[in-house]
Amino acid sequence: MDFAQIVQYGLAGITVGSVYAIVAIGFNIIYNTTGVINFAQGEFLIIGAMTAISLSGFLPLPVAILLAVLLTTAVGGLIELVFIRPARDASVLRLIVITIGVSILVREAMLHIWDEKVRSLPYFTGTSVSTVSILGAHISPQVLWVLAVSAVVVTGLTLFFRYTRVGRAMRACADDRMAARLCGINERWMVTLSFMLSAGIGALAGCVVSPVTQTQYDMGAPLAIKGFTVAVLGGLGNSLAAVAAGLLLGLLEQATVSQFPNAYKEAVSIVVLLLVLVFRPSGLFSRGEISALRSA
Amino acid sequence: MTPLRRYLPVLTAVLVVVLLQVALSAAGATYYLTQLTMSAYYALVVIGLCLLMGYAGQVSLGHAGFFAIGGYTSAVLTTCNLSAFGQTSWITSCRWLGMLAERRDLYGASILSFAPWAGFLAAMCLAGIIAFLIGLPILRLKGHYLAMATLGFGLIIYRIVLAAPIFGQADGISNVPPFPLPFGLEVNGRPAFREQNYYLAWALVMAAMVLAVNLVHSRVGRALRSIHQGEEVAHSLGINTYRYKLATFVASSLFAAAGGVFLTHYNGSIGPSEVTVMKSVRYVAIVAVGGMANLWGAMLMAILLNFLSLRGVMGTYDDAVFGAILIVIMLAAPDGLLRLPRWRRPMHFLSRRPHG
Numbered sequence: 001m002d003f004a005q006i007v008q009y010g011l012a013g014i015t016v017g018s019v020y021a022i023v024a025i026g027f028n029i030i031y032n033t034t035g036v037i038n039f040a041q042g043e044f045l046i047i048g049a050m051t052a053i054s055l056s057g058f059l060p061l062p063v064a065i066l067l068a069v070l071l072t073t074a075v076g077g078l079i080e081l082v083f084i085r086p087a088r089d090a091s092v093l094r095l096i097v098i099t100i101g102v103s104i105l106v107r108e109a110m111l112h113i114w115d116e117k118v119r120s121l122p123y124f125t126g127t128s129v130s131t132v133s134i135l136g137a138h139i140s141p142q143v144l145w146v147l148a149v150s151a152v153v154v155t156g157l158t159l160f161f162r163y164t165r166v167g168r169a170m171r172a173c174a175d176d177r178m179a180a181r182l183c184g185i186n187e188r189w190m191v192t193l194s195f196m197l198s199a200g201i202g203a204l205a206g207c208v209v210s211p212v213t214q215t216q217y218d219m220g221a222p223l224a225i226k227g228f229t230v231a232v233l234g235g236l237g238n239s240l241a242a243v244a245a246g247l248l249l250g251l252l253e254q255a256t257v258s259q260f261p262n263a264y265k266e267a268v269s270i271v272v273l274l275l276v277l278v279f280r281p282s283g284l285f286s287r288g289e290i291s292a293l294r295s296a
Numbered sequence: 297m298t299p300l301r302r303y304l305p306v307l308t309a310v311l312v313v314v315l316l317q318v319a320l321s322a323a324g325a326t327y328y329l330t331q332l333t334m335s336a337y338y339a340l341v342v343i344g345l346c347l348l349m350g351y352a353g354q355v356s357l358g359h360a361g362f363f364a365i366g367g368y369t370s371a372v373l374t375t376c377n378l379s380a381f382g383q384t385s386w387i388t389s390c391r392w393l394g395m396l397a398e399r400r401d402l403y404g405a406s407i408l409s410f411a412p413w414a415g416f417l418a419a420m421c422l423a424g425i426i427a428f429l430i431g432l433p434i435l436r437l438k439g440h441y442l443a444m445a446t447l448g449f450g451l452i453i454y455r456i457v458l459a460a461p462i463f464g465q466a467d468g469i470s471n472v473p474p475f476p477l478p479f480g481l482e483v484n485g486r487p488a489f490r491e492q493n494y495y496l497a498w499a500l501v502m503a504a505m506v507l508a509v510n511l512v513h514s515r516v517g518r519a520l521r522s523i524h525q526g527e528e529v530a531h532s533l534g535i536n537t538y539r540y541k542l543a544t545f546v547a548s549s550l551f552a553a554a555g556g557v558f559l560t561h562y563n564g565s566i567g568p569s570e571v572t573v574m575k576s577v578r579y580v581a582i583v584a585v586g587g588m589a590n591l592w593g594a595m596l597m598a599i600l601l602n603f604l605s606l607r608g609v610m611g612t613y614d615d616a617v618f619g620a621i622l623i624v625i626m627l628a629a630p631d632g633l634l635r636l637p638r639w640r641r642p643m644h645f646l647s648r649r650p651h652g
């Protein structure tokens with residue numbers, strides 16, 4: 001394999017990896033405020049992309065994407081209000097089962113709205129055949145869009161959680177819900193907000209990646225598995241580590257694709273997931289004692 | 297609990313099963329028996345999963361995987377053609393053990409493959425071993441981690457089935473021979489065998505229920521329930537929680553594999569649609585509707601929901617119905633349909649809380 005080919009695979013890996021990272025961050029946002037893993041996380045990407053595809057038929061692309069993101073954000077909030085809030089005192093097992101149920105309902109609803117056809121958004125710039133050369137490798141300009149949007153999302157979220165009042169309130173809830181409530185933070189709305197936020201960034205990721213990977217109603221579940229793998233790999237709740245883990249998994253997947261048949265690509269992330277769960281459930285980047293204290 | 301109280305539901309169930317058959321035959325609607333038979337085999341999976349989820353408190357989103365390990369192992373072994381190996385020594389010794397069966401295919405060519413009972417044994421062993429090896433690491437996990445790990449296991453099995461030519465890829469395996477049993481009985485899906493197979497399947501379900509109920513009311517069952525209620529407490533009382541969880545996981549995978557073997561021989565085929573994540577979720581939904589720690593409820597719901605689904609009552613909303621069931625039950629009636637507060641009194645007989 002020559003250098004250009006390595007760059008080619010590397011860029012492809014970083015592209016899918018950054019999408020996985022955004023799914024993982026979506027998991028983390030909700031996990032931090034509720035302690036729940038939202039199994040419907042992958043569905044947010046598909047809702048976003050599908051809505052944008054439908055809207056782009058009669059609206060300019062940026063407007064369609066904006067509306068799709070807003071709509072998915074609303075759906076995320078609605079899901080929390082209708083399904084999660086009434087069960088907020090339930091056991092983890094019950095909440096898992098509820099989010100699984102939600103993911104099935106959303107998927108089936110999408111099947112009935114958009115049927116099982118594979119669709120995609122138009123390329124943001126250029127067409128499916130236009131390329132940009134980087135270090136001898138030829139890549140689609142859409143790849144740059146994916147990378148740029150991912151970078152903006154990650155930076156934006158970091159700033160949001162660090163410097164805004166609401167972001168800090170959400171972090172306070174993640175640290176200690178009772179203490180946050182005593183400080184006058186409306187913890188219930190923080191949970192709703194976390195669902196909206198993670199739905200919104202999911203939808204944006206779904207839109208950006210749709211021209212490259214295309215979109216089908218049932219693609220949410222595999223994305224969720226990969227996102228969860230990345231979230232665990234980085235340590236649940238740790239969003240910056242999730243970015244590193246996402247890129248790692250993306251590169252690993254592309255390395256597999258370059259050496260083995262494409263069919264094994266799906267297995268990579270699951271094998272990684274099982275290995276991490278077995279050997280290092282607190283994530284690659286965490287120190288053992290910290291996670292032990294957390295779970296206590 | 298006196299033996300009479302414990303077995304009263306079994307007697308009632310047997311009575312219902314017989315009455316149902318008589319009524320359906322009298323009404324000339326024996327075709328319903330086919331779906332009831334298939335539902336009964338699915339009920340085996342649900343009974344096993346109920347032990348794991350309801351009693352040991354461990355979730356599994358990969359039980360369709362064990363069903364598939366059972367079904368596919370038996371299907372491969374009973375449809376492969378060993379004629380090419382002719383008289384090699386291991387073939388001769390297999391023949392001497394009675395492990396081989398010879399039959400003719402559609403075109404009259406002779407096919408030499410493993411006998412179904414050998415396939416069954418191999419399937420059960422394989423499922424048990426895989427469950428043990430998988431359970432060894434993942435049962436140390438809790439909550440979300442366990443759910444995702446079992447989901448991952450189910451997905452891997454699905455991918456393998458879809459990718460490997462030996463499992464027929466997207467087409468699955470068809471022409472699986474019937475499963476002959478002693479006394480001239482056989483697991484066979486043809487209409488002539490309908491009543492016989494209805495009773496065979498139900499005999500299996502009843503045997504599984506007796507096994508499961510006895511397990512739940514034994515020392516093991518009490519240990520399991522204590523794990524469910526508080527793992528640390530159970531541990532401090534000297535219960536080896538990990539070993540009990542592992543044993544239950546293996547046992548419940550064996551139930552699922554047995555269901556897979558028999559349904560495959562009954563249908564004469566198995567395909568990747570049996571291995572999807574949605575199938576695993578469906579089993580979880582059924583256990584949840586039945587009331588988690590309620591074996592009879594789980595069995596009843598397994599028959600009812602699978603029967604409706606197989607009859608196509610839910611149409612294109614099949615999966616959506618199961619998703620909705622999951623949500624509604626978890627939100628409104630986490631103890632299952634049979635234990636809705638308002639229903640509790642009239643349904644008392646069905647909804648007895650298991651107490652040791």
